[in-house]
Amino acid sequence: MKTIDVDVAVIGAGSAGLTAFHAAKSHGVKVLLIERGPYGTTCARVGCMPSKLLIAAADAAHHATDAAGFGVHAGPVRIDGTAVMARVRAERDRFVGFVVDGVEHIDPADRLVGNARFLGPQQLQVDAHTIVNAARIVIATGSSPRRPAELQALGDRLIDNEQLFNWTSLPASVAVLGAGAVGLELGQALHRLGVRVAVFGRGDHIGPLSDPEVLDSALDCLGGEFDLRLGNQRFDAQRDDDGVLVQSAGKDCVVRSEHFSLVLAAAGRAPNLADLQLDRSGLALDAHGVPLFDRTTMQCGSSTIFIAGDVDAELPLLHEAVDQGRIAGSNAGGFPDVLAGLRRTPLGVVFCDPQIALVGQRYSALVAQKPAIGSVSFADQGRSRVIRQNRGLLRMYAERGSGRLLGAEMAGPRAEHLAHLLAWACQSRMTVAQMLDMPFYHPVIEEGIRTALRRLQDQLDKDVADIEHCADCTPGM
Ligand SMILES: Cc1cc2nc3c(=O)[nH]c(=O)nc-3n(C[C@H](O)[C@H](O)[C@H](O)COP(=O)(O)OP(=O)(O)OC[C@H]3O[C@@H](n4cnc5c(N)ncnc54)[C@H](O)[C@@H]3O)c2cc1C
8 A cells, every 4th residue: 555645635626626626736735636536527527517508408499499489480399319419418528628638737646546535534545555644634525416225226217417418319208306406407408308207396395495485486487387296295116118117196195107218316416425434534523424614714623624515515506616615725725724715695596497596595594584575576577578588586685774685586587697696786785775776778687676676675665664653763752
């Protein structure tokens, strides 16, 4: 067994790990990057990028069909599944290629291939070939799709995002297990590409939405387009001749038997912790086995171990993985100087149609403090109607008293752009009044934000009026 001594070891060469590696390196210390799988990151290889490529093809098919609503007839739409998947794979490989190029520019002496596990708080073993003594360690091992144990007998007919983007054509039908972000995005995209799809969700929620009014609106839109089954009580599946026999039951408990080509596991992702032998790390863990950490420094307790990315299960999103990696790597490199890094206003987008987006604090976290709420329906919003995307709802939350924007949840057209605007306002600690002073062009979807802001301001003004007439505040009372 070989032994290597380094200042910092980073476990995982995903988006968080690569960022941590470079941030630690910038302190002039010796850093080792350890990776057990193929280089290329989850984002580029099997996550953000190939999923958006599939959605782009699906949107093209949808717009071609939908053009009739404008009086434009494109003729019968034909979807060439082989060509669709060829583009997805080719563009995906291009994105992966950029990442792999970047990794290959790292000095081979600073890289090690193999599975890392803890032998002690400052010692790792990588496969059976190397012992790494590291003064500091960054855990950036990402997450993996949850594959229900009871469905393992489906073999290669149970797939997840790791296999889907390698398809060479489209299947006839897919049962999607899970109505979170991944299930909604892939389920709707496959539906629009002519695959028979049913999306099964156990609860009553979809995606990350917590505002019941926005949720209802999103359900109307998405459930009106494809087979979305929430409140699912039962999901059994067995291999049959050429696919899978699914037996499911909704809230009515009526059992339904159907045939699908495949089952897509999209029921969440689990942090990659099992192979790390964390019991040897000396770290305190939460109830789910995730090390306890400080979200501003990414330090685990007062140890020399830092954590970043999906593995910490805080906000499993690409930009968060990168931010966390930068903070963890910089603190590991600059140790013992441990500094709080920038954590931005939370921002999440689900690329279904209409898009779902969350900004700042969620409704569920705010509801107890009774924030002022302003909303706008996109049904009659001018520009949304012009482009025939007039569906969905935006609700914005502001702090009573200060008038500061706290957050928003939405399902609506071009929500990815609206959400950015609102996230920038939130992070700048803008008040509703300040936002109303900003320019709005006409006719744009952003005018919907202005309508919601005006309604918010009306509520905030009413609060002031109520206080003016408050008996307790009146002299002499
Ligand atoms: C289908 C899908 C769509 C998505 N879409 C979006 C999106 O649109 N926008 C967005 O912001 N986010 C999206 N995400 C989430 C985003 O991809 C992740 O948040 C991000 O890639 C996480 O990066 P990471 O560095 O934490 O993990 P990863 O990139 O997975 O890196 C972890 C690395 O650690 C390695 N590893 C694990 N254990 C060990 C070990 N013991 N030893 C050595 N190496 C190890 C793994 O092999 C892996 O390479 C999507 C995810 C999926 C699955």
